[in-house]
Amino acid sequence: MPRGTGQPPTVAIHVVIDDVAGAIPDLAARVARAGGTLRTLSTTRRLEATAGPPGVELEIEVENLDEDALVAVIDGTPGVRARRLTRSLDRVFGKRVIVIGAGAQVAQVALGAVSEADRHNLRGERISVDTIALVGEENIAAAVRAVADLPRARMLVLAGSIMGGALSRAARELREQGVPVIALNMVGSITDAVDLVVSDPVQAGTMAVMAIADTATFDLARQRGRRY
Amino acid sequence: MPRGTGQPPTVAIHVVIDDVAGAIPDLAARVARAGGTLRTLSTTRRLEATAGPPGVELEIEVENLDEDALVAVIDGTPGVRARRLTRSLDRVFGKRVIVIGAGAQVAQVALGAVSEADRHNLRGERISVDTIALVGEENIAAAVRAVADLPRARMLVLAGSIMGGALSRAARELREQGVPVIALNMVGSITDAVDLVVSDPVQAGTMAVMAIADTATFDLARQRGRRY
Numbered sequence: 001m002p003r004g005t006g007q008p009p010t011v012a013i014h015v016v017i018d019d020v021a022g023a024i025p026d027l028a029a030r031v032a033r034a035g036g037t038l039r040t041l042s043t044t045r046r047l048e049a050t051a052g053p054p055g056v057e058l059e060i061e062v063e064n065l066d067e068d069a070l071v072a073v074i075d076g077t078p079g080v081r082a083r084r085l086t087r088s089l090d091r092v093f094g095k096r097v098i099v100i101g102a103g104a105q106v107a108q109v110a111l112g113a114v115s116e117a118d119r120h121n122l123r124g125e126r127i128s129v130d131t132i133a134l135v136g137e138e139n140i141a142a143a144v145r146a147v148a149d150l151p152r153a154r155m156l157v158l159a160g161s162i163m164g165g166a167l168s169r170a171a172r173e174l175r176e177q178g179v180p181v182i183a184l185n186m187v188g189s190i191t192d193a194v195d196l197v198v199s200d201p202v203q204a205g206t207m208a209v210m211a212i213a214d215t216a217t218f219d220l221a222r223q224r225g226r227r228y
Numbered sequence: 229m230p231r232g233t234g235q236p237p238t239v240a241i242h243v244v245i246d247d248v249a250g251a252i253p254d255l256a257a258r259v260a261r262a263g264g265t266l267r268t269l270s271t272t273r274r275l276e277a278t279a280g281p282p283g284v285e286l287e288i289e290v291e292n293l294d295e296d297a298l299v300a301v302i303d304g305t306p307g308v309r310a311r312r313l314t315r316s317l318d319r320v321f322g323k324r325v326i327v328i329g330a331g332a333q334v335a336q337v338a339l340g341a342v343s344e345a346d347r348h349n350l351r352g353e354r355i356s357v358d359t360i361a362l363v364g365e366e367n368i369a370a371a372v373r374a375v376a377d378l379p380r381a382r383m384l385v386l387a388g389s390i391m392g393g394a395l396s397r398a399a400r401e402l403r404e405q406g407v408p409v410i411a412l413n414m415v416g417s418i419t420d421a422v423d424l425v426v427s428d429p430v431q432a433g434t435m436a437v438m439a440i441a442d443t444a445t446f447d448l449a450r451q452r453g454r455r456y
Contacts, residue, residue, distance in 0.1 A: 007274065022260060024266045041269040044378070086373070094360075102346070117331070121360070121362055126360075129358075133343075135349070135350055142315060149287035150272070151271070151272060
């Protein structure tokens with residue numbers, strides 16, 4: 001199943017809670033008993049202990065509960081110090097294009113992708129462009145594999161001058177897990193391991209955004225295996 | 229407490245599990261009983277039901293358990309279909325600089341930040357640069373507030389030509405929650421609400437990365453309130 005298709009919406013809440021052993025299991029159990037499913041839990045900050053136990057700030061997202069029901073669950077949970085409803089990160093930052101590779105080329109892909117995302121976000125889309133500049137086949141291959149674990153990642157662009165070996169294997173694995181991959185035209189086996197090859201980095205970033213924007217008519221499936 | 233200081237490391241694992249009501253609370257309870265604390269849970273993909281119940285792919289990060297202990301917990305949990313140890317996202321993508329604003333300027337800030345992150349990542353740092361181009365005071369203010377809920381966010385750069393009002397309030401709130409803010413020099417009250425004002429977007433991106441890199445000697449606290 002492609003990622004992000006037909007997912008029910010979540011309700012998000014920021015919670016400050018005592019950082020004790022049973023806190024998270026208790027919270028998850030209470031959400032489940034109310035009929036909800038915990039879909040996301042992020043630990044955003046630790047708070048030092050002053051009088052009582054240390055605290056922790058959590059951002060959680062829950063499916064199948066409305067805001068009032070989730071607030072009631074949180075308010076009934078022992079150890080909760082504060083809570084405020086937030087927007088789920090999906091609604092704020094939306095789908096993510098991930099750009100990985102060498103600094104100079106990552107920056108140019110980002111230039112194209114950010115400019116194109118701007119045009120779609122103006123029309124109601126939510127697309128963000130996230131990058132990391134790395135060196136070394138092993139480092140980059142690990143980052144490519146980790147894209148599968150990133151929430152809301154919908155597309156990877158590989159930006160460099162030579163990539164292959166372990167990196168090509170990682171790209172194939174990622175595609176099998178539902179994240180398409182675009183690569184710049186470059187030296188190495190990577191160009192045979194991806195969905196699309198684009199020579200100009202600005203255009204590669206632009207096409208990456210077009211491919212995941214509902215407001216665009218670009219269909220990556222019809223371009224698979226091509227080189228531009 | 230500033231974000232990300234002195235946090236114990238986590239062990240990460242990717243799990244495919246039956247997507248049933250009790251799955252997450254049971255998993256969290258088993259982790260806690262083994263002495264661990266669930267710090268991160270992301271739902272990366274839903275799997276359609278074929279014969280049995282639907283499945284779900286989770287990425288989880290746990291503190292206070294080593295890899296063997298966590299694998300033993302997962303292997304003893306009912307409904308688990310597959311698992312593989314991964315690297316925690318902190319180790320792969322590291323600290324995040326978030327750039328929010330208008331497309332043209334976001335792209336230029338990203339250019340500076342990606343190039344500077346490249347230089348530090350070559351020396352063992354892990355800094356990624358994440359962006360979203362948005363329009364409208366309310367949309368941007370919501371995104372600024374949501375940065376507090378983003379895992380690993382260590383710095384925000386506001387890139388635009390006019391920002392103030394609700395956005396300035398959101399920037400002050402974010403700083404109170406431990407995320408410093410750099411703004412471009414621009415029209416509006418935002419330049420009085422941030423830690424540092426920088427006129428050149430490429431330099432703003434560069435300074436943002438320098439301020440969070442352990443491999444740099446730039447101290448934002450000593451620059452607070454200045455304009456460049």
